[in-house]
Amino acid sequence: MSGNTLGTLFAVTNFGESHGPAIGCVIDGCPPGMELAEADIQAELDRRRPGTSRHVTQRNEPDAVEILSGVYEGKTTGTPICLLIRNTDQRSKDYSAIAQTFRPGHADYTYFHKYGIRDPRGGGRSSARLTAPTVAAGAVARKWLAQQYGMQFRGCMAQIGEIEIPFESWEHVPHNPFFAPVADVSALEDYMDALRKAGDSCGAKIRVTASGMPVGLGEPLYDRLDADIAKAMMGLNAVKAVEIGAGFASVTQRGTTHGDSLSPEGFRSNNAGGVLGGISTGQDLEVTIAIKPTSSIISPRETIDIEGRSTEVITKGRHDPCVGIRATPIAEALLALVVMEHALRQRAQCGDVRLPVAPIKASA
Template identity: 75%
Template sequence: MAGNTLGTLFAVTNFGESHGPAIGCVIDGCPPGMALAESDIQPELDRRRPGSSAFVTQRQEADRVEILSGVYQGQTTGTPICLLIRNTDQRSKDYSDIAQAFRPGHADYAYYRKYGIRDPRGGGRSSARLTAPTVAAGAVARKWLRERHGTQFQGCMTQLGELPIAFESWDYVAQNPFFAPVADTAALENYMRALRKSGDSCGARLRVTARNMPAGLGEPLYDRLDADIAHAMMGLNAVKGVEIGDGFACVTQKGSEHGDAMFPGEAGRPRFASNHAGGILGGISTGQDLEVSVAIKPTSSILIPRPSINTAGEAVELITKGRHDPCVGIRATPILEALLALVVMDHAMHQQARATA
């Protein structure tokens, strides 16, 4: 199956299935000489881990990462780094009822038409379970970028279903299971309780940023930094929309408003009056914060009966049982941070290669 690798000079190849013995990734292109241990990666996996609150899937996975290669005496060697995460809480019997039928909104039908076969256990390769290796790889990229450039990645939820979430402070994001930048999440909790009771699901909108960005990352036209960011974000399960900077809001703005005015700054660099462009001009980073917004669709696995068909083309009615996130966006923040870090890391490697050529 093609399409499992993200990046070129810092390339991450994802492997495994939701209910297989393990999932993981191989990172090719990590520079040598960086201190790296499981303890550098595990905190990010813990943020994404299932079963972490009453509002997400109750599948209990420790998501303990193992470094199998590419590190010697605590330092990266420049050779491929293999990261392994073992699956320990599969319940494949939950999917026996849909082995010969297609769940509405899922990738079941598309996979079956493409390959003529599919793994129904938890969705196989199409499962959000496969985002764990992405988060693990992102932790490696984040460490290098933080130590080399001081770049930091942060994300938060800005809307849960019909509920917009006003930004109060980044300090609150780590204090609640929604990654919401607000002190009081009672309304969000009540909304999710009612949603779970109804057997339905909802979507979400999230924001992810990169601060202390190096300027000059990205290429003209087809290898633009913003194009690669959109490509990576759309590779995340359930993502249906990506905005850079003001995104679709720029449609109603005037040119006099949208263009980010520049004034003399320090060290010969400009001071920007605003950041409507999201830190990217002409596909190349300006040194401003990267600003990305992502729309995530409602979870397709719900307890409400829906019409569908089976592999014989016959009409059926399906109820998707099992342990599912009523809103997959709740655990998406660490994944989006990781994806943004992987794209920035790959472009940083391209820029470094150009400087040393």
């Protein structure tokens, strides 16, 4: 009920605050017998962690993960897996001036009115710092799905501010701080430098895919695969829109174009984004998310304090001028968590289903 758990059969409960002693998660429902070490998880956390370039927050957190339970002699036991990430570089004094003030665009106002109390240090529970445990849990799901289905999760930045980024190759993504699928990111660097100098921020568009998908994951109506993907992605800080497949472009498409024709060789297109009727087609899942501009900026903003009096706020501290820069690994993790949940549901309900013919090839 409290909204801190994602999933049912593969349930991930997230805990901690941005400036508390530690953050982490508990994974309940991971199948037993899978080899799992901290190194499997650390590789994904290193992709998300702060301080990796001049274009992101300079908070220097190693994000070193510790496995506290659920693994014995290098293998998962089927019992809850507790993952802990200690906070080591908090600067809570940066937030003392705003403890009685609501920052525009932040959750300060809503948290205070919901709970009657809030932790102002780095945003407390609403901080993007809490995406680290999500990435850690996603790493566990990714490993199991890779072993069971050969699945692969990839993401890239498709747009930053006004700059649309053409897709050249997935090979470029690991080699630049923007997760951009292009070889030359100099224009993006110049854009971010100017933005930081101006004391402003921008949003971003992130594309994330899952390949190697089996046919049949997902359920009708309220537990549709695409509905759960949308819910999970909207649970990521700063996400304001989610598209599956053609998304909003579907509005201008004709039925003769949008419907993905089938042939013995496979689907002719993938406007559906790999989901029909809430159930996976076996094609790649195609998801795009829109991330709003960072709310923590040094430019003065009009606001009110907790007494309702008009005031002005300048947010100090170490912040990303574009939170979308580090969002790619998080979006990949969320997609993996949703797919993992539905893979376990499918195994539980429909594991005995046998078809007279094999599914058609998934690739378009």
